[in-house]
Amino acid sequence: MVQSVLGSLLLGYRPLWNAARKLAGVQLYVHSAGATVVDAPHLLRTIQELWTASSPPLLLSPRTQQLLMDLLEHAPRGAPWIEVPDAWLNIPAVRERARQAHARGLRMVWRGELNHLPDAATAQLFDNSMLHLSSTDAMLALQAAATGKTSPLIAGQLYDNVASRTLAAHCLDQGGALALAGWPMEDVLYSLRHRPLQPAHQVVLRLMKAIDEEQSIDRFEQILGEDPLLAYRFLTHCNSAALGLATGVDSLRRGLVIMGYGSLGRWLADQLPHTATEPDLHPIRASMVLRARLTEHLLAPGAGKELRGEVYLSGLFSQLDELLREPLGVILRRLPLSERVYNAAVLHTGPYAPSLEMACALESDDGGAIRQLCETHELDPEHVNRCLLRVLSELVVTRPENH
Structure with a gap:
């Protein structure tokens, strides 16, 4: 071969x-x-x-x-x-x-x-x-x-x-x-330190449009996962006393199933007046989403949808401390997330840690660090590189308009 x-x-x-x-x-x-x-x-x-x-x-x-x-x-x-x-x-x-x-x-x-x-x-x-x-x-x-x-x-x-x-x-x-x-x-986040950061206006609008068009729950989950702050607020709301659920909601998908179209639409309408339109935040959000996608793809093939959702959240929430200006452990303990998510993002241990650590290492030109992680976690370089290229190839670029 x-x-x-x-x-x-x-x-x-x-x-x-x-x-x-x-x-x-x-x-x-x-x-x-x-x-x-x-x-x-x-x-x-x-x-x-x-x-x-x-x-x-x-x-x-x-x-x-x-x-x-x-x-x-x-x-x-x-x-x-x-x-x-x-x-x-x-x-x-x-x-x-x-x-x-x-x-x-x-x-x-x-x-x-x-x-x-x-x-x-x-x-x-x-x-x-x-x-x-x-x-x-x-x-x-x-x-x-x-x-x-x-x-x-x-x-x-x-x-x-x-x-x-x-x-x-x-x-x-x-x-x-x-x-x-x-x-x-x-520096962008430091310059905005005196005001609370909000979810992206554009993402909230896209999710509201998807609801109006009665798109699939898979599409809802995808859009919701394109903004770490919106995803975090959604899970916080799902686990609040206002919903009064007997058991905790530990995933975006479960929260979407429980809320339904009507409640989700009303919640988003409440969020819309407080959303952010600051362009300088877009590269930050997009980079966090890219890390989450890489973390998910790096997981060993064959993992089920539920596990992949957990791994995605490990990557998506791994920098929430930068956005919310609180210790990451404190932030994640507010949600009934799987211990695997907490361990990977906060303690750098557990089954998702290798994928998250590698996704972070790939954000640089430090070949030595990437090689060391491959050896430490017994990751196949071919698998890592193929995952990276596949995720990068699927990124959406805004093409300049022709006049």
Whole structure:
């Protein structure tokens, strides 16, 4: 049996966010697993098989020179964008392959410092840039945002190392950035610390519309699970004295069955006036939902729907402390959730912990941490990578409208 290429590498990811604060694409980190040589053509074919026309644009970021050279040599026109670090262009073999790749129409992204841009001959090889903002660049950009002076930013580029909400707004709203790699979650939440965070207005409306259209309970559960705050409030309501249930509601699905269409619609109508429309919160919610989906998919195949629902909640609620500004253990103890959910999210123990820990590790380019988790929990790298690619391929991207 031919071994899949997905067993010979380690992957990680980072979302790319556009000016609408919606997903613009995904950066996929690609590490070699040990001394094994990655079959670059096989990797490209595997991604092509999993990706559809509605899947997000992909930026491949190989983490070894050999893997980069192999991808540049074999990737055809129309393949995902490939990131080329500036430092590696000093190596003649890398530069020559980049030149050949450009000649056959491969799209490449130059990665380097904003204050150390490539010369004209190098720049013409690339379609775009991933520009890293130094502390000095960030300070100059923030000063420009405050005073209206000329910004050091270059429009139409990707930006990295954007750690503040103000800087993110300047990059996307005034600087014309194509997208930001990652999102300044910590600073966004800190800037909103003086007001309670609310569920997303758009998610509540979508669920109300699904009720009006009498869609399936599966669809209700899916939409409800797209906002961690809404899901948490729903379970809190289901377990409140107002409903007076004899037994606790420990899952979204059970709560939906008990409430029924009418009660659910009325509860949502009560929530609507208090919902949030803050765009800067969307990448935070979307990232939490992505973690939950990954956690669920990483669970061993064959698990039933009820168990998968529990695993999903483990991922979805794993960062509620960031939103509610309370210890996670205190938050989760208010609900009659399965001990397995609490143990995974709070204690990092139990049967769901390996899936949740891996979902968290995949949110970075730390190949060593991912490799260690595979060994510790006896997770098959091929299974982990296939789950990641499948979940990423199903993400919805808001395409810019053509005028």
